Amino acid sequence: MPNDVKPADPRVETLLARMTVEEKVGQLGMFADMVRPFAPDVNPEANVRNAGEVLEQVRAGRVGALFNGVGAVQGREIQRVAVEESRLGIPVLLAADVIHGMRTVFPIPLGEAASFEPALAERTARATAVEATAAGLHWTFAPAVDIARDQRWGRGAEGAGEDTVLGSAFAAARVRGFQGGDLRAADSLLATPKHFVAYGAVAAGMDYNYVEISEGTLHDVHLPPFKAALDAGALAVMTAFNDINGVPASANHALLTGLLREQWQFPGLVVSDYTADMELVAHGYAEDDRDATRRAFGAGMDMSMQSGFYAAHLPALVESGEVPMAALDEAVRRVLSVKAAIGLFDDPYRSLDPARESDTSHLAAHEALARDAARRSIVLLRNEGGVLPLRRDARIALVGPFARDTDNIEGCWTLFGDRSRYVALEAGLRAALPAGATASLEVVDGCSMEEAIDGGIEAAVAAARRAEVVVLALGEPQRYSGEAQSRTRITLPPVQQALAEAVAATGTPLVVLLRNGRALALEGAVRDAAAILVTWFLGSQTGHAVADVLFGDYSPSGRLPVSFPHDSGQQPFFYNHPRTGRPETPDMSEFKARWREYPNTALYPFGHGLGYAPVEYGPTVVSAPVIAPDGVLEAWATVSNRGTRAVEEVVQLYVHDRVGSRVRPVRELKDFRKIVMQPGESREVRFHLQAAQLAFTRADGRFGVEPGRFDAWVAPSATAGTPAGFTLA
Structure with missing residues (x-):
């Protein structure tokens, strides 16, 4: 418009x-x-x-x-x-x-960006506008x-x-x-x-x-x-x-x-x-x-x-x-x-x-949208041994300070949310279980957000030993992110980390639910959990949305809009950093761009995320070896669902300019597409890359393209894929 x-x-x-x-x-x-x-x-x-x-x-x-x-x-x-x-x-x-909802609260914008679905954000903003304008x-x-x-x-x-x-x-x-x-x-x-x-x-x-x-x-x-x-x-x-x-x-x-x-x-x-x-x-x-x-x-x-x-x-x-x-x-x-x-x-x-303002006829539709937006925002970082999705007849221990909490569900800058409609994790999981199976869900806080609870860790450990799987609900208190909430260490509060270590020591498989308003540096038992889900601050329908993903009613389709580092000290860290004259490569000595403690990589890179079926990418192919300054190049790869469940895959197009008048980023996202893939389906996913998309602010201060060699990747994240080369004439 x-x-x-x-x-x-x-x-x-x-x-x-x-x-x-x-x-x-x-x-x-x-x-x-x-x-x-x-x-x-x-x-x-x-x-x-x-x-x-x-x-x-x-x-x-x-x-x-x-x-x-x-x-x-x-x-x-x-x-x-x-x-x-x-x-x-x-x-x-x-x-x-x-910002992200009026009476109905949608995921924080960073979380919603993890959907890689701008059309979803348009829908939640539209619903927000309906409610906000009704309120004057x-x-x-x-x-x-x-x-x-x-x-x-x-x-x-x-x-x-x-x-x-x-x-x-x-x-x-x-x-x-x-x-x-x-x-x-x-x-x-x-x-x-x-x-x-x-x-x-x-x-x-x-x-x-x-x-x-x-x-x-x-x-x-x-x-x-x-x-x-x-x-x-x-x-x-x-x-x-x-x-x-x-x-x-x-x-x-x-x-x-x-x-x-x-x-x-x-x-x-x-x-x-x-x-x-x-x-x-x-x-x-x-x-x-x-x-x-x-x-x-x-x-x-x-x-x-x-x-x-x-x-x-x-x-x-x-x-x-x-x-x-x-x-x-x-x-x-x-x-x-x-x-x-x-x-x-x-x-x-x-x-x-x-x-x-008093008309509530829109609420059911907005709550359905909030639930869908929330589950589309969830990112599955890790799923070792296929611990997810959970069986509904499994003995589950829901442990952690976010298990029953509704005070930390909105995220920052939610001023007018209808708190009476917020769905906690426990409520969402119980609603997803058959009537006779709710007794198989045991809920223990373990600790508060930042403080220990007398006997809390002991109760959590006991529940973990009785369970077949532990769902560990950890994260940042809501007030840790938003305006005036800068942090020097982007880690979990120490008491929550201690809870995770104690529960992990039982040997019961661990599914970590992270509630957060930024990328986190994961440590110890949290980093090494069998499964990790990034659930951000998801808004009104948090409990139902998380349950949809945990029990497999929805295969997670979110991807990281921010890089998760190995350590807080890597900040600022972003995937599209400029190249350095001493990049970290296997054939170099110790005198290279890295830290003593960690490689110059992300623990989980921008664009990363898993679904409930393995997806395989073929090599990137380009339509021509040369693109004209006003031309268009096609880039594609064959993407295959190798599993037995339908998944939504975010296919991403990256480009690297090998030589420029200013040092160029190692990769830059140029396009993305979210597709639904049925079990066993293979599809050729094509992107049209215009030469104008290769423009940047050059050393002379003017914005434009420069001729030279480029690499293109059609890949599932900012560090994956096999590139294809082309030349801009």
């Missing part, structure tokens, strides 16, 4: 001509919605107002948008005050952080499209992983899902790709930290998902907290104006992240609050969230001439044009229907 803001909308120009400077500035302010039930504890307090003060500001025309409050009835009252009691009657945008919202601060190559960074949970092609596909899909086919529809939710830009590249994986990055990496890795989201129709962009090579992203004229507006011709609005303009002072980039306002606005930030800086300082900056009136008018024009584009001038009470 193309962007359809119409800056020349006559209503916008008429309003602009009538507005005072204060009213113009008012349209550029976004504040916490204290009128409606508000999501608490999601941001530090700044410029806090009570409900009466908020409504008075709306009445005075000093508010462009409110955020993180919900409810159709009180939302109508906010809009009534804006439309009927303010001088100009301009409606307010009502926004919230609705027009706008969401999602999707997060940051590429996360360092798993210490907690906000990787909100994106699609370490790869740009995968991330771009999911960025576009989520925008399409949130916004739907008609921005004016009552169930269309305005999308906001964030955080612009390179937030996932913060140094040492520490949230809010600085970013030192080359222009080539910025343009080839971190910017493409934003471009994909904008091309899909997004009309808002949120700035990042970090600086980029010394210039804060929220006051970066080259990016917000030069690239976004002038080069990409983005017609929508740019909104700050929470108080990002205020933080220019702490950065040491602005002298004081007034200077921060001048720099942020001058760079191209249209709307200020929560700081109040624009209201406090923009009028005087306009009066002094430091901010031209024409620049103020242009920013207001963009905000008003977005309001017009989503239909607020035609129907100010759009998405504020109490009857629709």
Whole structure:
């Protein structure tokens, strides 16, 4: 869906001509919605107002948008005050952080990316939009499209992983899902790709930290998902907290104006992240609050969230001439044009229907979708001896702090989930067992998330000895990932590792269920378990989805969107790293690119995942030895299901540029396809590789292709497959 803001909308120009400077500035302010039930504890307090003060500001025309409050009835009252009691009657945008579900919670975005199904993300975003707009919202601060190559960074949970092609596909899909086919529809939710830009590249994986990055990496890795989201129709962009090579992203004229507006011709609005303009002072980039306002606005930030800086300082900056009136008018024009584009001038009470909010007819379909999305997000890392799927008549010990837990089911940035509908692991497994077999499931916590329980390990060991198989539910507490949750060691809490070691010592086969918001460095008994399933934070239907996979009602089809390292100290680690002059190869001495303790490899690479049948790949074949600069090459391999069960296989196309004017990555994902394969079926899976897909930011700073030799792999992961060579003429 193309962007359809119409800056020349006559209503916008008429309003602009009538507005005072204060009213113009008012349209550029976004504040916490204290009128409606508000999501608490999601941001530090700044410029806090009570409900009466908020409504008075709306009445005075000093508010462009409110955020993180919900409810159709009180939302109508906010809009009534804006439309009927303010001088100009301009409606307010009502926004919230609705990231991966509203009342129905879907898998965290990183988990959903493991499905390698952008169409699935489009469906869950669509369902989210239906529920969010019914609750009185027009706008969401999602999707997060940051590429996360360092798993210490907690906000990787909100994106699609370490790869740009995968991330771009999911960025576009989520925008399409949130916004739907008609921005004016009552169930269309305005999308906001964030955080612009390179937030996932913060140094040492520490949230809010600085970013030192080359222009080539910025343009080839971190910017493409934003471009994909904008091309899909997004009309808002949120700035990042970090600086980029010394210039804060929220006051970066080259990016917000030069690239976004002038080069990409983005017609929508740019909104700050929470108080990002205020933080220019702490950065040491602005002298004081007034200077921060001048720099942020001058760079191209249209709307200020929560700081109040624009209201406090923009009028005087306009009066002094430091901010031209024409620049103020242009920013207001963009905000008003977005309001017009989503239909607020035609129907100010759009998405504020109490009857629709109370309608629950969609819940069954959304829960079915949540269950399907969750099981499609699960990744089977290991399945030694075919311990999975489990027999329903087996004696099972479900052990671990996540066995009965529902407090750590949502994942980060879930503000409005209906907790009464969350399905714990125990409930899911019991529901999947025949009525007479539920006694064969014994449940023991063993420990809490981070602390020991008196007698807990002893009880877990006893249960393991009575069982034929142990399902060990371990992972990160929910608060370990998300904003401000950077970690130095991406391992399990020590008490959980101790539980795993004790249970493993019984000799009973171990199936580990990992609940996590990032790649983890697995150790000891967890690493060596017979079977390992990555179950992320799967949302409302967690228990049912995991049971579907454990008992074989669904063959796991997820693949890793992030590399699992051998050790935390490998971070940042990502599969598509540049080549080095001393690569780790068998014929080299110890003076090579590796660590003393570990090889320069992943424990489980990007793209890895297993199903319940072995899949075999033949060698990669290409259609021609040479491809023209504007040509297309076919690459294919024969993929065969050698098992007795149907499986879904994610077939991946990788390319390596052997010689470039800048050192090229060892491999780069160029395409992927998920296919269903029946038992014994063989299929030739073909990809069309356009020469343009081989382009990169060259040493001269220009984006384009370079002639030379390439390798192509059609493979099940970033480290598998047999390559075929070709030449770009």
